[in-house]
Amino acid sequence: MITSFPTPYPDEIFHSLIARYHMYSGNLIYKHTALDLFGVPNINLNRNLPSHLGTLIDNMSNKPLNLEDLIINHTLYPYFTAFKSKKDREKVKNSMIYNNYHQPVKFGLTGTVKSEKLLQHCYKCIEEDTNKYGETYWHRIHQVPGVLVCPYHKIPLIWSSKKSFDSYYYYNFCIASSEALLDKPVEREVNEEELDLLYRYAVEAEWILSQSKYEKVYEFPLDIKKILKSKGDFFRKNGSIKHNKLYLDFKNIFSTSFLNLMQSPIKNNENSWLRSILKRNRSHPLRHILMIMFLSDSISDFNYKLNNTPPPKEEEQCPFGLGPWPCLNPTHSKYKKDVINNVELRVIRDTKLLMGVFKCSCGFVYSRRATYPESEGNYRINKISFGPLWEKKLTTLIKEGYKLQSICKKLQADQSTVKRYATLLNLEFSWKGHTLDELKKSGKYTNTKCKFEKKLSERRNLWLDLIERDQNVTSVTNSSLYRWLLRNDREWLIKNYPKSKRCKEPKRIINWEERDKELLEEIKEIIREWKRLETSRPKKITKYSLAMQSKNPNFLTNDIDKIPLTLNYLNTVIELPEQYKLRKLEWAYEHLLVNNEPLTKTKLINKAAISNNPKTNLIIEEFLLSKKCK
Structure with missing residues (x-):
């Protein structure tokens, strides 16, 4: 049974919640986390519509999560089912509760519009999360297909260039605060026109996610046709749609570059999604939203037009x-x-x-x-x-000797509130056997801030005692004390974090000038002894092969721009493909002579392991002429 589980942050996607549990639990292997939560070591959790949620809730001892709240507020269920019937919504929800992963595909919730391979974030959201919670997390709205701009800050989202979400195979969980993932983030470049359209779409997607109790059922494509009739001359007399006019008007509002970003380019033919959305309700929610953006200012405005009701007045x-x-x-x-x-x-x-x-x-x-x-x-x-004016009046009434009941009546507050403020303001009083000193000693009306500071001091002392007894990082991070300090006193915790036995020593400052000269001599010595390294066959002289023979291969593979002298020398000794082939032919020729084998072209090519193709045939012929072979 799961005894503790992190409390979800506002709009935190389910994957982020599982990743935070993995970090707080101190599990070293992701299989252990999957085993804790779902009872099996291998599980594939869909990022948008995860399954096995019922198993997760059943495995919790104190049931800190509500299943309905988890689905509605921490998955993309509201987005993907916004334009589905109530019957289909229930089927999708059941597939998420039970272990039926393949059900979402059957309802047309996936298609040509793909989710981003990389989890996305917003610079300002990261800053706000860190200031408010002490850590950041993956926001659900940022993972919605097509959302490339933050709907709260109107700036392009960022994603890591190091590792795609798809590489987190099966039961691997990606932590938002991981420095390895947010290192060297990539930001999409968009022009001003695209930014406005992307922001408008992100706002509509956020509106759908925020309508947790929204039960509107659309009847596409009937609803679209109804608004098309009221919008303009899109229908002929016989009732057919003027697809050419619809195509041109749609292109006037949404540029080609914007539609490409939204994975929804349109063509003026029968296979275009712009025509198929008017025939059947099997399109991706992203394209439903694009169509609504074309027909009206917003989804809420679209609803007013459907119901023939005016928008609400200002009041x-x-x-x-x-x-x-x-x-x-x-x-x-x-x-x-x-x-x-x-x-x-x-x-x-x-x-x-x-x-x-x-x-x-x-x-x-x-x-x-x-x-x-x-x-x-x-x-x-x-x-x-209450504010200073109310507190001043309380001070005056106590000094004038009013009874507790009279003060409560004049200030319109209960007795507990009056006692608490009188204690905090250090006012001398004596009501029904209670005095200022007695209430201070009881701590009943002590300031909450003082209580927190006292608790913080106690937790800090406990932490220092814990790491003094046990320097093992794994054991101390697998404690409730560590998780409490991580939430409430992150900066102090980082400064007083135990050093792991596996921690590397601080990097020494390298004098690259001297290192370049030393490395140059080392490479020259390797080249002089190269024949000795070729024990059986010729070995090609490359940057990699030289690096593998050096004392520190990283200098030749990662820091090549810091060693110019060595780099210049490498350019003179590294073998080109033609040079290496000639050297192999020379080796094969000498080997055949020593063993008294016939010097034929076929024997020479086979021994040298060189393919006889048009690109290398000229090299082989010239070598044979120089050696006078048959």
Whole structure:
């Protein structure tokens, strides 16, 4: 049973979640991680629509993950099934829960549009993740087919040039924070027009992923034809579509280079996907989105056109209506008066519901979910930050000797809140047997920050004791203490990380001038002794063969630009193919003479192991003439 599993980050793709478990668990081999999670050592997890999810949930002891949440919010299931029927959606979902990997292919979820071979990321997202969580992770939206631009920052995505995702065969997991993968990243170059179109597509793809409870079922191609009729003159009198006009209008909006980037080039013939999407609903979701972008401004706008309903008015777009909004600070002179002009909208991570944050100039901040009825919505509060004006009034009331119940009534706060703030502000009080000193000793109303700092100090001391007792990197990283510090105190952990026994010594600074001279002499000595190295047959003089005979082969293979003297000498001694063939013929000739064998052309060619083709025939003939062989 799995006793601990990482909590998913917002929009973290399932593959990233498994990779983080592999890193936190301290498993050295990926087979061990697959065995922990799925009960089998070999498993092929599809990056877009992974299977065996039911097995994973069943193997967890405390069930920290919800199966429905995992599929909806951490896989590309919402994207690939956005234009499928409810029946097909259920079939795909069942294929992901159970061990039925080949089912997605049957529903037309794959085709000519391929997913990127390399996992993609965004420079700014990496920076934001590191600042907020202490590490980065693979974002789901960045792995959607066709998403080449970040929908949050409008910059091209990057990917590693070192290793493709396909090379992570079967049960291999790719960690986003791996320096080896993010080293020398590649960024796609796009012009301004392509950038705008790519950004627009990325925003639509992100909208689909964010609609976790969106149950709209499209009836393609009927819906497309319905909007085409209202958009322009695309139909003849007999009801047939003017494909030439559709092709030209589509090309006017989407350039050829953009369509090539989206793996969706179009041709004005029967085999074009632009025509097939109007006949049957078997096209890739990417091409459905392109068609919707052609017909309307966005998918939500497309829905309004389908239903013949106007877009929402400005006041309806904000769930809290038009401002200003009231200040709910009872100590403020403008209490319940509309003085707040701006609202900050946020999405609650767990429930995906919208929340508004209202900040007044008096310092009072409150938040409210967009789910309360209008009758009580304006004065309903979820969370509060009271601010300096409220705290000043509390100080005044305590000094004037008001009772606890009276203070709670005037400040509109419960007793626990008043006690906590009085303790934090170090105000002398005595209510129902409780005094300031007693509450401080109990620690009940101690500042959360102080508690965290105390806990942090304790964990640091435990870590130092642990690595003092055990310098084995594998054992200390396989502990809950290591994972807690990695999340909450990453910089300190890196500085106080145990040195592995396998760690290499720091690289010494090399004097390349001297090394070049030494290497030159070494190569000259190897050339002088080359005959001795050829024990049975001639050995071709190449850069690689010389490197293998030198003390440090890397200097000739990796650092060739740092040794100019040696490089110049190598260019004079390295054998060309013709030179090597002549030397082999010479060796074969001498060998036949020594063994008193007949000096025929066939014998010579076979002994020298040279093919008699038009390219080498001239070399062979000249050698035979020089030796007067038959």
